[in-house]
Amino acid sequence: MSSCPPYAPFFGFAGVASSMIFSTVGAAYGTSKAGIGIAGLGQFKPELIMKSLIPVVMSGIIAVYGLVVSVLIAGGLDPAQDYPLYSGFVHLGAGLACGLTGLAAGYAIGIVGDSCVRAYVRESKVFVAMVLILIFAEVLGLYGLIVALIMNSRASEARCS
């Protein structure tokens, strides 16, 4: 059993795909849930819509995190070079770390965005609290991205035996 089996790139590409897929699911949930609240707010105070779009922009940032990690991992996959199974697993782990934390962060951003935007109709001081809570929800995705970067930097350590 060699350490560079031909099915090793399956795990590498699974990492690329899972990073993009799961973070996009999180961003979609965040966008849609916050959009529900914004549609409710827009009926009463349309001048507040630009400020209340901040949860939607933050959900977009979560998807950008997944995109950057996908591009990063895909840049390390080259059929002309040896690809040990170790690197395949590292890439899969990196993709899953970024993707699933993006899913969690998008979920949090959606729920927080919906409730805080609805509260912003009545009380304008909720805005600062909303931005702070959204920042804390977004750094969850950032932690996953940092772990994905650290893992990916170690992917080229193994050699074919």
Added chain:
Amino acid sequence: MSAQAAPAHATVQAAEQGGVLLKLVIFSLSLGIVPLTSYFASEKYVWNGNSTFAAITAIVAANVVLVAYIISSVRDDKAEREATKPSESRKDR
């Protein structure tokens, strides 16, 4: 609101919506374009092929776009509130 203020308010709203839509489109496009271009450009020209630093550069660029959006929306809201306040105080006198 009085009936005299309603037409002025409607024209202000119509003028605002064109500008607001353009700003949103610009921010959406830059949120997609800026991180990717900064990733590839910094990987090639700044970090000499080190892709981890290029990814960090892309993430910093994406967060800069986010902060720019927050600042511009807060500033717009403040400017709009300053614009409507003096006209209301003149009516009270």
